[in-house]
Amino acid sequence: MTEAVQVQVGAAKREPLWTEFIRKDDWWAIWIGLGLVVVAAGLVASGSSLKWLAVAPQKWSHWPDAVAQIRAHGAQYLALFALWATLFGIGVSALGFRLSRFLPAFALVYVVSLGLYVLGQWDQASHYNLEPPLVALVLGLLIANTVGVPKWADAGLRVELYIKTGIVLLGASLPLTLIAWAGPVAIVQAAIVSLVTFGVIYFTAIRLGLDRRLAATLGTGGAVCGVSGAIATAGAVGARKEQASIAISLVIFWAIVAIFVLPLLARALQLPTGVAGAWIGTSEFADAAGLAAAQAYGGYAGHVAGITGSPDAAVNAFTLMKVIGRDVWIGVWAFVLSIVATTRWQPTGIQSKPNVAEIWRRFPKFVLGFLIASAIVTVISSGYSYADYKKIVQPSLVAPLQALRVWAFTFTFLAIGLTTRVREFITVGAKPFYAFTAGVVVNLILGFVLSTQVFVGFWTRFGQ
């Protein structure tokens, strides 16, 4: 075949650019999350509120009180299910899943999440360490790894869609001014830890004789943003498929260990919520896992002696550190590593040309939704006095969106457990395990020192 003919038959069938907006879960998180923020803001402007729909269990002491509470608000819980099922149903259908598979799976997720939410409002929950994120995770892990979860249920267990929607909604309770104030510190702290952790994993892996592409994939998985970091780098450097799988398995293993260990350590040290959130944001490996740990720790505030700060501060500090400090840089990491791979590493027989546009293509777009949600609520709030903000904006706009965010996070934590099937993990081998674990140890220690010593004053103030 001549070159000319070869070129012609090889014409790439490119999808129109707009399909990106319906084929990626980042964009669906923006449509759903921002849609809710805009509707909530519109209702407040017209003198109404999303409060009725954004129902959430209240504190209870005795089981009959909890049951009575659910019965009294039964219609609201059903309406809320219909809302979530419709919004997420549209999203997963556009992603290619069957609605007939999504609905029953999501109904189960919703009912169990309601139970977990109610459990978390028990006034003795903290005493027995029954933090909803951790209980959701353990319950999900137990089910997935004992009785099992049918394959069709995957349509309703979209961890990333739920967590990204929750993060967009979280933007509505974080003023843009606070993000602008704390963002630079988060970026500096996260950059220090990311660079050091990547270096430790990468050079340990090389010293152990591992392939450079595997070393880089492991490095960004541990240093930047977990599975997303590993998969973005694997694609950018052209790693072998099993190398990407090794990195994914190691990220999940250590991320789940950290979900339980980080809150326990922080609790033992009685860290303020803002400081603990910053540490978790620096040292956890995945957004969903870190939010489980941060939300669990935030639940200790006011319930466990010695833990100061507001309950939301742990989640807020985590999000700034992880999302603004680490996640948004994944495109840059992938681009730089693709240059190194094509110019310095042993060729694989596959050519690729680094393209700076990859930085935007790989940008985690849901972050835009998080920032826009923050900007919308900040602009609305600026039109009210502090007294009116507390009387109108907080209860009518921010509180319902916060309740919806907790729901989205609870779906996430349960879905993590239900999709983590230990027997599916591949055997990673000792050398990748040692290299990644070296990074985990350095990451934990450095994250702790930066959060509790170097920037402790800043994160303590942030949490108040």
Add this chain to the structure above:
Amino acid sequence: MRLHAARSERELAPSCGSCRYFCESPHEIESQMPGMRSLGSGYAAVRAADGICRRHDRYLGAASHCASYERRL
């Protein structure tokens, strides 16, 4: 004009994105990479248009290319 020519050339390039060995289906990628659904997603923006090359068993970008290219029918 030059811009149009450059775009046409790029679109006609025999890259992995149009190769029969290249799989970019998010569902398939999630199935072939155990654990990806758990704390990640085949539908995430960070994945761009990467996919699995069944010929070389590698995970790579759709704009890559190699001598084994065969057009997807």
